[in-house]
Amino acid sequence: MPESRTIQLVDLACTVNGRNVALRIEPRETLADVLRERLGLTGTKVSCDAQVCGACTVLLDGQPVSSCTLLAVEASGRAVRTVEGLARDGSLTPLQEAFIEHAAFQCGFCTSGMLMAATALLEEQRHLSREDVVHALEGNVCRCTGYVPIVDAVLAAAEAGQ
């Protein structure tokens, strides 16, 4: 950041994927900015930049949010989870496995957001119908797959006991 700009920096303290994070940031920085630019967590993608497509979805205290339009300061004192936090010690979650098994992605640009939105759904609800999945993921756009394999993958993960 240029020295000459006199923007009052603010403190951001939160957890990201279970780790404590303490940063001084500009108030205008979005959560996506902080994750991608300051923390190097580039798995979170920005597409529409307007909360329409769901690509930037992360979990804030377990709830899916669009990180592209959420000011990072809003995450103060809260728990942020991103796609990088899904796998534990290199083992994929049943949902991630199901995405691979069902080819529930092509280009992969929507995948991180799709996985986070579906993770929130699976953590909330164990028994899912196709309609449940369609309803919960309606805010996430995929331009490659035609959605069918994504629904299949989420249902398979629910079966497998995500």
Add this chain to the structure above:
Amino acid sequence: MNASRHRRDETLETLRGRDGDAARRSPPPAPIGLPVARADGRAKVTGEARYVADLTLPGLCHARLLRSPYAHARVVSIDTTAAAAHPGVVAVVTAADLPDVHLVYGHAVADHPLIADGKVRYAGEPVAGVVAEDLATATEALALIEVTYEPLPHVVDAAAALAPEAPVLHAKAGEQRPHRGFEEDIARAHPNVCSRSVQAWGDIEEAFGRAAVVVEGTYRYPMAYAYAMEPYTAMASFEAGGLTVWTSAQHPYMVRDDLARCFGLPLSAVRVVVPYVGGGYGSKSYTKIEPLTAALALRARRPVRLALSVEEAILTTRGDAATVSVRTAFDAEGRILGRDARIVLNSGAYAENSPLVARKAANRLGGPYRIPALRVESLAVYTNTAPASSFRGFGAPQATFAGESQMDEAAARLGLDALELRRRNLLSPGEPPWAKARGFDADLAADLDLAARELGWGAAAPGHGQAICVSMSDAGSEPITTAIVRVHHDGSVTLMCGSTEIGQGSATVLAQIAAGEMGVDLARVHFLNSDTAAVSYDRSTGASRTTTLMGLAIQAAARDARAQLCGWAQETLAPDGPAVVEERGGVRIGDRVHDWGAVVRAWFGTASGEVVGRGYLRRSGATAEMPPFYELGCVGIDVSVDEETGVIRVDRMVTIGDVGCAINPRLAEAQDVGAAIMGLGMAMREELLYDEAGNLLNGNLFDYRVPRFSDVPEMRPLLAERRDGVGPYGAKGGGEGALNPVAAAIANAVERAAGIRLREAPFTPERVWRALRERDSR
């Protein structure tokens, strides 16, 4: 919404390898033909997959562009003083700052300045670029640039652009480049005609003179946006006497050639690297923001990243809107006698790839039918709108909407079953659709039967309508492709080629081909792609060509590697002994088997070295005839219409993926489902709209709505594999075919359900409602 996965029709098993040589009849070596998991799976579900915007460089600067608010204007002056003085700004760049750069690029017609040069031709055209230490600073500085425009008369409609008094966009014709595949002259009958293509044969007047039935109509296909979810992003750096650009491009070698021309560099000094790409669908074909990003880096003397927003991406490339006026003559038995058509494409302010889209639309309007007399004139027309270029299907969705609508209109007039009418006209396998073309490489009659059975043709529920439509595309582009297969001293394989993984699964499918051909485990094949300094030439990733054409080049490279290895084995392991016999994954000498790694080690004398196999493809041998293959579409649809609201409900779609041999059936099927839903979007809802002043009204994702989960009907993707393509084991391309017939199929099904004929897509509830009211008032 559900899909049965990897369904290959059992009755087709008997058709496999019906013709062709014994090698084609034998099953392909594993893992070819198996639904293996995607090679990029783990990277994409963990967030490890890196796209251009995820990369950085030491000293990286960030750029923003100032864009024209006018559809057509002379740029009188640009004052960048205040912006340049803004703290944190590294450089402000306009055309005037680039005297050492060749500003104009374009592969078919060079007419596109990388930044406005004295004139703007559409609202949203880049006029100045700001490079700053960070994006926020660059954004602030944009507001400090003062531009004085002198507005000029403008035109946004293609028909209006062809009027004698219409404002002229390009005072002089752009330089026509020697781009094979587009051989027309730019005969400027009207200065706003970017290109004119004609496809014609037979005696058209005679055909219409003896017709029993003539159907005639004008069909409109919308101006659409591909919405690759990753907007255009590039990062450029001049270093070590050369230029390196990381970019979200489908055709890195084409981009390299344009960059070399713009900056006066030898091809070898330009490196274009493509990491993972967030969707393409044709919209990332050819050159986009790379020359401008490099120009900004040149003036900044720093590496620069230019990452467009989605709103800016819409202003960068869209699909060609089409008005297709066509009449088709039939005899009393329903045989086509002739087709006469004019296609007018709204191609926007610059040629981009629209001349080829126009050419292909002309070729594809005939469909997969025997047409004794044809006359198609296809114009790409300049207008003061965002430039149009390649978009999945490439002229075929536009042309097929018109052609296949007319088949059903004719069937009704003739009192024939719509499928029977098609059967009477379909090209037979081996029959060329026009003179000097490759013989037809498909059995679409069998595909129609399959679709009819799966859809339950003729058994629509009350209030429902069904339709099945087909399409044919002369696909594959140019067969100019190379590949390198390296076998290391542990027997593992590196595959190097210039095909870009844009999500279609090429990294998986091509590795499968290499593994199958070399007889090694898929896990021991690694794929390096799309880095012009590291891998060898591929002309493009588009036109559904990669599996077929790069597949052939990989087969050739693998054969070359194996031949060398067999020679090495004879020379080193059995100089005086028995003849070496090639086996899967190695050689047999007497009763001993040596894998490829052992042969490499033996030849070099120690645990080191490698063999390099090379594969080249050109217009020669199996790929001498054009097109390299035909891409087929066969889509069945079942719909119902809400009479009160005009909402069309698509209940079921059947797609037949006639791909010859599915190297990976799961991925082949996935292409069809994705393509069909993309087609559904354009048929039902997607359309970019311009106002009279030349402003894009819905250039954002709020107002331009793409299909979502709830829009997806029950999908039934089927594959037909008859080993009748030119590619490995009879493969031919897929990925566009299931999109092309969708609009026509919906229109035809709606006609059966509700008695209205829709000739303008998208079929919005308003349009449908009006048509219903008009029907009731008749």
